[in-house]
Amino acid sequence: MTEAVAFLKAVELEDRYRTRRLSPAEVVDEHLSRIERLDRKLNSYITVSSERAREQARASAERWGKGAPLSTLDGVPFAPKDIFATRGVRTTHGSRLGATNVPTETATAVARLDAAGAVMLGKLNLLEFATGGGTDSGFGPARNPWDVERDPGGSSSGSGAALAAGLTTLSLGTDTGGSIRNPAARCGVVGLKPTYGRVSRHGVTPLAFTLDHAGPMARSVRDVARLLGAIAGADPKDPSSAQEPVSNYESALERPLRGRRFTVAPELVEPIEPPVRVVFEAALDRLTALGAQRVEASLPHVRAMNIACEVLIGSEAAVFHEENLRSAERRAKLDPVVRMYATSGRFYLASDYVKAQRLRLVLQAELEAALTDADVLICPADPTLTPKVGEASRLEGRERMWFEYGTVNLGNLTGAPALSLPCGFTPDGLPVGLQLYGRAFDEATVLGFAAGYEQATEWHERRPPVS
Amino acid sequence: MRQGSRRRFMAGVGSTALALRARSTAEAQAPPRASPSDAEGRRRRLAAAIREMNQAAGLGVAPEDLDGAEAYAVGALLEAEAKLRTLSLDPGLDLPVVFRARRRS
Numbered sequence: 388m389t390e391a392v393a394f395l396k397a398v399e400l401e402d403r404y405r406t407r408r409l410s411p412a413e414v415v416d417e418h419l420s421r422i423e424r425l426d427r428k429l430n431s432y433i434t435v436s437s438e439r440a441r442e443q444a445r446a447s448a449e450r451w452g453k454g455a456p457l458s459t460l461d462g463v464p465f466a467p468k469d470i471f472a473t474r475g476v477r478t479t480h481g482s483r484l485g486a487t488n489v490p491t492e493t494a495t496a497v498a499r500l501d502a503a504g505a506v507m508l509g510k511l512n513l514l515e516f517a518t519g520g521g522t523d524s525g526f527g528p529a530r531n532p533w534d535v536e537r538d539p540g541g542s543s544s545g546s547g548a549a550l551a552a553g554l555t556t557l558s559l560g561t562d563t564g565g566s567i568r569n570p571a572a573r574c575g576v577v578g579l580k581p582t583y584g585r586v587s588r589h590g591v592t593p594l595a596f597t598l599d600h601a602g603p604m605a606r607s608v609r610d611v612a613r614l615l616g617a618i619a620g621a622d623p624k625d626p627s628s629a630q631e632p633v634s635n636y637e638s639a640l641e642r643p644l645r646g647r648r649f650t651v652a653p654e655l656v657e658p659i660e661p662p663v664r665v666v667f668e669a670a671l672d673r674l675t676a677l678g679a680q681r682v683e684a685s686l687p688h689v690r691a692m693n694i695a696c697e698v699l700i701g702s703e704a705a706v707f708h709e710e711n712l713r714s715a716e717r718r719a720k721l722d723p724v725v726r727m728y729a730t731s732g733r734f735y736l737a738s739d740y741v742k743a744q745r746l747r748l749v750l751q752a753e754l755e756a757a758l759t760d761a762d763v764l765i766c767p768a769d770p771t772l773t774p775k776v777g778e779a780s781r782l783e784g785r786e787r788m789w790f791e792y793g794t795v796n797l798g799n800l801t802g803a804p805a806l807s808l809p810c811g812f813t814p815d816g817l818p819v820g821l822q823l824y825g826r827a828f829d830e831a832t833v834l835g836f837a838a839g840y841e842q843a844t845e846w847h848e849r850r851p852p853v854s
Numbered sequence: 855m856r857q858g859s860r861r862r863f864m865a866g867v868g869s870t871a872l873a874l875r876a877r878s879t880a881e882a883q884a885p886p887r888a889s890p891s892d893a894e895g896r897r898r899r900l901a902a903a904i905r906e907m908n909q910a911a912g913l914g915v916a917p918e919d920l921d922g923a924e925a926y927a928v929g930a931l932l933e934a935e936a937k938l939r940t941l942s943l944d945p946g947l948d949l950p951v952v953f954r955a956r957r958r959s
Contacts, residue, residue: 626954691937697930698938718916727922730915734904734927739934745943785929 392417393553394850397463397610400556404451404462411451411462415444415506418464422508422554428853431529431539431549433469434477435509440464443506450504460617461504465557468543469510470517471497471601472590480592481513481542483525483720484711494590495625496559496601496618503617508555512545515722517561517594518704521788522724528776531574532851533817537773540570546604547574552854557614558604563594564696565768565795567602568807572768572820575809575849577611577837578604582828583802584629586615587622595703596627597744598696598799607847608808608838612636615830631828639831644839645678648761649823654689655766655794666811666819667767670840674765677843679836684757684764688749689797693789695743696796698735705732751801751827758826763836766794768807768820794822804830808837809846818846893932900928 392414395403403409419437426432447462456462472478472490479485493501501507512529514522519542529544531537532552539548543560547570550558560567562580571578579602586601593599603614616636622628651671659667675681708729711717718726757764771791798805803824810821821840825833841847901924908915915923 688941691941694930694933694937698934701927701930712916712919713914715916718919723922726919727926730919730923731927731930733913733915734907734923735930736934739938741948742938742941742943744949745947746938746941748947748949749943785926 393421394606394854395556396607397460397556397605397613400463401459404456407451411444411447411506412441414462415440415464415508418508418554425552425853426554428535429530429532429548429552429554430527431512431545431552431554432466432509433479433481433512433524433526433545436476436507439476440506440508447504447506457502457504458617459613460500460557463505463557464508464555465500465505465559466508466511466546466549466555467494467497467559468513468517468546468561470513470561470592471559472592473497473507473510476507476510478510479525481515481517481524481526482722484717486525490590492590495587495622497590499618500559505557505617511543511549511555511558514542514544514566515725516592516708517542517563517566518722518725518728519564519566519700519788519792523722525720525722530776531773531817532853533575534815535853536775537817538573538776538778540573540769540773542566543570543578543604547571547576547578550574550576550604550606551851553850556605557610559618560602560604561591561594562600562602562799563598564700564799565792567600567604568768568795568798568805568820568822569792571604571807572822573773573818575818575846575851576604576606577608577806577808577847578602579611579615579806579830579834580798580804581615581619581830582629582804584627585619585631585804585828585830587618587625587628589622589624593703593707595700597703598699600799608834608841609637609640611806612640612834612838615834629828634831636831636834639835640838642835642839643678644674644836644843646680647836647839648680648682649674649836650682650684650757650761650764651766652684652686652689652757652764654686655764655797658790659767659770660772662772662813663767663770663819666813667821670810670821671765673844674840677839679839682761684761686750686753686757686797688746688753691746692750692796692800693793695746696800697789698739698743701728701732702735702740703732704729747800750797751803754797754801754803754824755826758824762825762832764824766822766824768794768822770794772813772815773817798824803827804833806833806837808841810840810844811846896932897928900931904928
């Protein structure tokens with residue numbers, strides 16, 4: 388078995404299974420062996436469910452043997468962020484508070500992958516309770532496979548790290564303020580925050596209920612499209628899930644970029660740290676060289692975006708963590724930054740909260756207007772250089788934190804779909820993510836545009852030193 | 855897009871005029887800029903007010919969490935003053951409370 392097996396994409400695994408060149412049992416064994424060998428350096432998994440995975444892989448192999456797979460994802464390894472409830476498998480929320488929590492029900496998104504025959508390898512590390520930059524995991528930090536001294540981003544930190552290092556084929560993340568797109572950018576993988584309501588959040592521990600999204604992460608746009616197709620759609624168990632029909636996302640990937648339009652808003656490309664800007668501008672040049680046309684747009688209210696997000700997350704997290712903060716014993720097990728977010732939310736003004744909610748609709752209208760004449764709006768997924776582990780914005784770093792997450796909040800506030808894919812590397816060898824925003828429930832266009840760029844570049848094919 | 859979910863997700867979208875109106879009043883209401891010493895004084899007063907409010911209003915933030923909450927909330931409250939409260943946003947942007955009809959079984 389070669390390293391290459393661990394880096395096969397879901398669509399390639401399907402082909403190998405169909406033609407019997409590989410079996411799910413072999414692929415899952417290879418992943419488990421790599422996790423045992425490499426994850427000591429990366430700490431991307433909180434729980435590895437080897438026995439369960441081998442059992443699922445054997446069942447999948449039988450189905451493929453009979454020519455009766457449950458879906459194109461049958462036998463494909465995946466691992467959700469450890470904030471998706473999994474019946475019978477510990478679900479910690481990245482917190483010592485959840486160290487012994489074994490749910491009796493499975494989150495809808497995971498249940499849909501189970502029903503599709505995908506094989507769950509385990510549960511991935513995250514910033515505690517999916518809280519933002521500066522938070523630690525209660526199980527120690529995940530590390531970036533491109534440089535283990537560097538932060539892998541968050542809060543879906545284990546998802547980014549495990550995908551980049553070939554420790555899973557697919558992952559599920561959550562995104563309240565960029566938590567899918569930030570680690571996707573920092574680890575050089577693809578992450579999509581779908582439209583609010585597109586993917587059920589049933590069984591996902593909330594951070595801020597009006598901003599929380601669940602979504603797919605993978606090493607290619609096509610795999611993200613396939614994974615989204617498997618998990619998207621209405622869910623009676625989630626009142627916020629939408630009734631919109633689910634597209635065939637993979638069929639949207641074939642359109643050429645020539646003649647398509649993208650827009651850039653000045654408010655989302657200032658400030659950017661210079662090495663990131665160089666990579667970002669080169670990506671825009673590449674798009675125009677491929678025949679896409681650049682048009683300009685403006686989003687004047689972006690200026691108030693981050694403070695609106697801060698007030699909403701703080702206020703909603705304050706209510707969610709009320710019980711945790713009331714008990715001294717529980718409080719002691721929480722990361723100080725989680726406590727800081729949740730307690731600061733008790734002092735925000737209710738009128739600011741209402742204003743922030745109103746602002747969301749203004750931003751929706753501005754984004755819609757910006758996309759009137761364009762397929763996607765483009766900006767960096769993370770305008771900053773990846774910090775070292777432990778140097779990510781901590782208590783004193785409020786401004787820094789909002790700079791790092793300054794281009795992602797538009798997606799959470801508007802609910803619009805947003806995707807990050809690799810677009811190059813800074814001189815110190817760390818990946819940079821290109822972020823594409825699209826119209827509500829039009830993930831297909833975003834994926835199609837991203838696929839056009841990906842097919843013309845080789846950034847997503849590079850492998851990190853730890854892999 | 856179906857009508858119901860469009861209403862739920864995009865309520866207010868299409869109200870570009872509202873956005874433009876909000877934009878036009880944003881700069882007009884910006885507060886006068888405070889001098890650095892005023893700003894530091896306000897930070898100190900806000901920090902003290904947060905501690906007082908925690909106690910007087912019984913908010914229950916533990917003493918060991920007050921430093922962090924204060925450091926963060928002071929910055930956020932001042933930024934909200936400068937960037938959020940200065941905006942004049944139309945009440946038509948408020949989202950409705952939606953009731954789901956339930957049939958008797």
